[in-house]
Every structure is written in structure tokens, then in C-alpha cells.
Amino acid sequence: xxxxxxxKHYRGAPAAVNDVPMDRWTPEEVSAHIQYMQxxxxxxxxTGEFVDGQALSPEGTFVRYDGEGRPPxxxxxxxxxxxxxxxxMVIDVDSYERxxxxxxxxxxxxxxxxxxxxxxxxLRPFLTEPPTxxx
Amino acid sequence: MDEALLRxxxxxxxxVLVRRGADFAAxxxxxxxxxxxxxxxxxxxxxxxxxxxxxxxxxxxxLDAARADSSRRHREVRVEFEPVPGPGETVDDTLQLxxxxxxxxxxxxxxxxxxxxxxGGLTTRQIAQAYLVPERTMxxxxxxxxxxxxxxxxxxxxxxATVLRxxxxxxxxxxxxxxxxxxxxxxxxxxxxxxxxxxxxxxLLALMLLHHARRAARTGPDGRLVPLAEQDRTRWxxxxxxxxxxxxxxxxxxxxxxxxxxxxxxxxLHADARTAEETDWVQIVEWYDExxxxxxxxxxxxxxxxxxxxxxxxxxxxxxxxxxxPALPRYPAVAAYxxxxxxxxxxxxxxxxxxxxxxxxxxxxxxxxxxxxxxxARLRD
Numbered sequence: 152x153x154x155x156x157x158x159k160h161y162r163g164a165p166a167a168v169n170d171v172p173m174d175r176w177t178p179e180e181v182s183a184h185i186q187y188m189q190x191x192x193x194x195x196x197x198t199g200e201f202v203d204g205q206a207l208s209p210e211g212t213f214v215r216y217d218g219e220g221r222p223p224x225x226x227x228x229x230x231x232x233x234x235x236x237x238x239x240m241v242i243d244v245d246s247y248e249r250x251x252x253x254x255x256x257x258x259x260x261x262x263x264x265x266x267x268x269x270x271x272x273x274l275r276p277f278l279t280e281p282p283t284x285x286x
Numbered sequence: 287m288d289e290a291l292l293r294x295x296x297x298x299x300x301x302v303l304v305r306r307g308a309d310f311a312a313x314x315x316x317x318x319x320x321x322x323x324x325x326x327x328x329x330x331x332x333x334x335x336x337x338x339x340x341x342x343x344x345x346x347x348x349l350d351a352a353r354a355d356s357s358r359r360h361r362e363v364r365v366e367f368e369p370v371p372g373p374g375e376t377v378d379d380t381l382q383l384x385x386x387x388x389x390x391x392x393x394x395x396x397x398x399x400x401x402x403x404x405x406g407g408l409t410t411r412q413i414a415q416a417y418l419v420p421e422r423t424m425x426x427x428x429x430x431x432x433x434x435x436x437x438x439x440x441x442x443x444x445x446x447a448t449v450l451r452x453x454x455x456x457x458x459x460x461x462x463x464x465x466x467x468x469x470x471x472x473x474x475x476x477x478x479x480x481x482x483x484x485x486x487x488x489x490l491l492a493l494m495l496l497h498h499a500r501r502a503a504r505t506g507p508d509g510r511l512v513p514l515a516e517q518d519r520t521r522w523x524x525x526x527x528x529x530x531x532x533x534x535x536x537x538x539x540x541x542x543x544x545x546x547x548x549x550x551x552x553x554x555l556h557a558d559a560r561t562a563e564e565t566d567w568v569q570i571v572e573w574y575d576e577x578x579x580x581x582x583x584x585x586x587x588x589x590x591x592x593x594x595x596x597x598x599x600x601x602x603x604x605x606x607x608x609x610x611x612p613a614l615p616r617y618p619a620v621a622a623y624x625x626x627x628x629x630x631x632x633x634x635x636x637x638x639x640x641x642x643x644x645x646x647x648x649x650x651x652x653x654x655x656x657x658x659x660x661x662x663a664r665l666r667d
Contacts, residue, residue: 152395152417199396199427202419243419245393279647281511282458283468283497284549 152243154202155250157257158273159237161209168269169262176263184268187260195242195253204240241277250274291336292321294477296407299340301379308348310386311432314404316348321407323347380405381481384474385444388452389435396431397452398459402467403428406474412465449478450490450546457494468498479533488537489547495530496553499523511653515562527557548577552589567597584614592620600628615646619654626661635661 173181195201217223240257244250254274262268296317303313320343324336333339387401399417402408414424457471475491503517512518534550551573559565574590577583587610595603603624610617622637638658645651 152398154418196423197426197430199399199419199423199430201423243395243417243423245395276646278645278651280459281647281649283501284458284493 152245153247153250153279154241154243154277155247155254156273156275156277157240157242157254158275159239160235160271160273161237163235164271164273167262167271169264169266170268171263173262180261180263180265183261183265188257191257191260192240200242200244200249200253202241202243204238206238207236209237247276250276292324293407295337295340296321297380297383297405298337299344300404301381301383302341303344303348304386305379305382306345308352310404310436310438311429312348312351313344314432316351317344319347320344378481380477382444384449384478386435386438387431388444388449389438390445390448391434391438392431394452394455396427396434397448398455399424399427400431400435401452401474402456402470405477406470408465408470415464416459416467446482446484446486450486453478454490454546457497468494468501472498485537485540485542486544486546488533489544489550492530492534492537493546493550493553495526495533496550496557499526499530499557505649509649511649513653514556519560522557527554530554531557543576543580545577545580545583548573548580552577565596567593571597584611588614588616588620592623595624595627600624604628615644616641618644622654622657631661631665635665 173184176184192201192204213225214222215225242250242253244253251274254272258270258272259267260270262270299320300310300313300317303316304310308316317340320340323343324340328336383405384401387404388397392400399413402413402416403410410425410428411421413428414421417424419427453471453475456474457468459467472491472494475487475494479487479491500514500517500522502523503519503521504512506512530550531554534547534554537547538551552570555566555570555573570593571590574586574593577586578590588607591603591606591610594606604621607617607621607624612618612621618637619641622634622641625631625637626634635658638654638661642651642654642658645654
């Protein structure tokens with residue numbers, strides 16, 4: 152089994168095929184979209200492939216140690232992940248092919264007009280513990 | 287309360303229930319109930335025959351559950367479930383359970399989870415911890431697996447190779463929670479080896495023992511990876527090595543070589559060398575040739591190139607490597623190592639950095655990054 156991170160971006164990824172901002176969807180379309188993702192997660196729970204999933208606020212702050220008692224807080228000018236990461240899901244699957252299949256399915260969540268968004272999701276494997284036998 | 291004993295008895299008892307006609311999932315539930323009962327009552331009243339006690343209690347639990355499930359209209363079915371006296375009991379039920387849990391209809395992950403649960407007697411929580419997934423996810427994985435095999439006929443002859451692959455997967459899992467999976471895999475393989483006379487079961491057991499013997503030396507105090515050549519060999523477990531070598535020799539004497547025996551032979555040659563320099567690389571190359579003949583595995587090809595580099599020098603190793611696909615995992619790491627030994631530090635540093643970027647785990651990535659840093663520092667001087 153291998154764990155993969157499915158990363159949903161706010162921006163930075165190439166445009167989705169059905170690229171309508173969510174605030175222009177009908178409320179029903181928004182509900183359908185959310186329901187799709189919940190159903191997706193629930194189904195992966197029953198297949199024993201779900202690990203974790205969370206949505207992230209677009210608000211975020213860059214913080215760095217800058218001497219005793221003075222953490223500097225900045226808002227750029229560089230790209231920050233709050234611009235990028237909208238949420239994630241962690242899955243634990245038997246193969247890369249299965250991870251690809253599930254990411255594709257999540258990308259097909261319905262959007263405006265009830266049509267799949269075809270949004271781009273980033274799929275990244277987790278680094279793991281080393282196996283006992285490598286030679 | 288002897289928890290180890292309970293764990294050892296679990297698969298036997300499940301096996302007895304399934305043999306008597308209980309559905310696999312129901313049998314497993316009933317045995318879990320019986321175990322809870324045992325934990326409660328044994329400290330006060332230890333049974334004279336723990337296995338007999340568990341079978342009796344689990345069977346009663348199973349009948350209770352079957353009764354509750356099917357209510358009055360199925361009462362007559364219960365009569366069919368009466369224990370069958372006679373020779374049926376002489377068959378080794380635990381062995382059948384190994385085959386059932388490793389059934390080819392299961393995905394590897396499900397087979398592993400089911401084996402740990404039913405044969406190993408671990409709790410769902412322990413298995414979930416070991417695999418770093420939520421308990422609910424693991425519970426679903428196990429119950430799906432149970433459903434998948436519930437229609438499988440129990441008396442079908444099993445496939446030893448599938449069982450061995452599952453046990454190998456358990457052993458090779460680097461994670462550890464509450465339960466040490468490597469030790470658990472060894473325990474289960476020992477149990478299997480005691481029940482079935484098969485050279486590859488012995489081969490896998492030997493392989494596990496020989497690798498487990500080196501475990502303490504494989505990582506430093508800070509968790510960093512220590513390569514074989516730099517390991518403190520006094521920290522190897524000589525008792526496990528001796529046992530592994532014995533098991534392997536008995537298996538090899540049967541003259542039916544398989545991939546686990548060949549891998550164990552390589553491990554035994556490493557274990558046999560008091561220093562890295564004393565390693566018999568020529569023989570290791572020969573074993574990798576055997577392994578390639580058996581499996582054609584790309585990993586074996588890569589390892590063979592390393593062994594050739596040690597036996598005949600880095601140029602020969604690089605020549606062997608040149609015949610392989612550079613896209614193989616760990617190819618750049620092997621190339622980096624051979625180039626360094628050949629004196630080409632610049633190429634080696636570049637390849638180590640490349641290898642670090644594609645490393646599949648943290649310990650390896652950090653190790654390769656340090657190697658690249660070490661060479662880059664030397665190049666600056």
C-alpha cells in the first residue's frame with residue numbers, strides 16, 4: 152500500500168475545462184459538488200482506502216523566526232501556499248494506477264451546469280519508511 | 287494472562303469454527319468474543335485445556351449470534367451446526383486459514399490486513415496503527431476482505447506462493463506502531479513452517495531471520511540509515527543468524543531452489559563476513575544469477591551490478607549497469623556509488639543528488655543527500 156496526497160489548488164494549476172468560479176454556480180450545483188466529494192470520501196472509507204481529507208481557508212500567513220519575540224509576518228511578494236492549496240485528501244491504495252484512477256474521479260466532481268469541472272489535482276506520493284529488505 | 291498464547295490459538299480456533307460450517311466473518315467475530323471472555327475469566331480460573339476452552343466458548347458465541355441473527359424461523363439450521371465428531375479435527379485448521387487469508391481474490395493490502403487479524407490475532411486498532419490509517423478505514427478493509435472470502439470453499443488447496451508473498455509484505459513494512467510487524471511476520475512464518483514442509487517457506491523464514499538479525503545495526507541513534515558496509519557487525523544478532531543459516535541449509539539441501547532461498551543465501555553470505563572486506567562477492571554474484579534465472583526481477587539485476595562492482599571492480603559494475611534501464615528505481619544511486627569508487631567524484635556527486643530527489647523514503651533521501659554533500663565538499667577543497 153502506498154499513500155498519496157491529492158492536492159486541490161486555488162490557483163496556479165492550468166484552468167479547468169468547466170472553468171466557472173464557484174460563486175457563479177447555482178446553490179444546487181454547489182451542494183451537488185460538495186455531496187460528490189463527501190460521497191467519494193465515504194466510498195473510499197468503505198474500500199479501506201481513505202486516510203484523511205481537509206479543506207483549507209484561502210487565508211494564510213507566512214511566518215519566520217526573526218529574533219527573540221519577534222516573528223515577522225509577511226504577505227508576499229512571493230507565491231504563498233494560501234494562493235495555491237485549497238484542500239487535500241490522503242488515500243492509501245494498492246498502486247499508482249489506482250491513485251490516478253481516484254484522482255481522476257475526484258477531478259470529475261460536478262460544477263456549473265452539473266457538468267464535471269475537470270479541475271487539475273496534484274497527486275503526490277508520501278515518502279515512507281525504508282523497507283526492511285533493499286538489497 | 288498469556289496474551290501470546292491467545293494470539294497463537296486464535297487462528298486455530300477460527301479454523302475449527304469455519305471447518306464446522308461457520309461463515310468466516312461470523313467465526314472471526316465469535317472468536318473475538320471468546321477472547322474477551324478469556325481475558326475476563328482466565329486470571330481467576332485458568333482452563334486446563336486453553337484451546338478446548340476457546341473452541342467451546344467461541345462455538346457457543348457463534349450459535350448465539352446465529353440464533354439472534356436468523357431468529358426463530360431459522361432455528362432448525364442450528365441443528366446442522368452441531369459439532370461434527372470424528373476425523374475432521376485432525377486436519378490442520380490453522381494452515382487452511384493462512385490460505386484463506388491470502389486468497390488470490392483479495393488485494394495485497396486486504397490479504398495482509400486479514401492475515402494479521404485472523405491468523406495473527408492482532409486487533410484492528412493495532413493493525414491500523416501499524417499502517418498509519420484510521421481505525422475505521424482498517425475495519426472496513428478487513429470486513430470487505432472477510433466478505434470477499436466468505437464464499438470461498440475452505441477445503442480448496444491453497445497457493446503457498448501467495449501466502450508467502452503476504453508474509454513477505456508484512457515483514458517488509460517499515461512502519462511500527464504498537465506491534466512490531468517484522469517480528470510478527472517472523473512469528474507467523476515460523477508457525478507456517480512448523481505446519482508445512484515446503485522449501486520456500488523455509489527460505490522465506492531464513493531470509494527474515496537473517497535480515498532481522500541486522501536490524502539493530504541498520505539505523506543510527508538518530509534514525510539515520512547505516513549502509514551495510516558501515517554497520518557495526520558486533521550488533522548483529524548471532525543467534526538469529528545461526529538459526530537463519532540452519533534453516534536455509536536444510537532448505538537448500540532439498541535442491542528445489544526458489545527466490546526466497548536465493549535471497550536468503552545472499553543475506554547469509556553477508557552475515558558470514560566478519561568485515562565488509564571479507565564478503566564473498568563472487569558467490570553473491572552467482573546467487574544473483576540464480577535469482578535472475580528464477581524471477582528476472584529488475585531489482586535483482588541492479589543488485590547484481592553492485593555485486594559485480596565489488597567482485598570485479600567498479601568498471602565491471604558500471605558495464606553491468608550500462609545494460610540496464612536507467613529509469614529503474616535506485617539506478618542513479620548505484621551509478622553514483624560505482625562512479626565514486628571509480629574516482630569520478632563530479633559525476634558521482636551529481637548522481638547522488640539526482641538519486642536523492644527520486645528516493646522513495648525519508649531515510650534514504652537523507653542518506654543520499656549527505657553522500658552528495660560529502661562529495662561536493664571534497665570537490666571544493
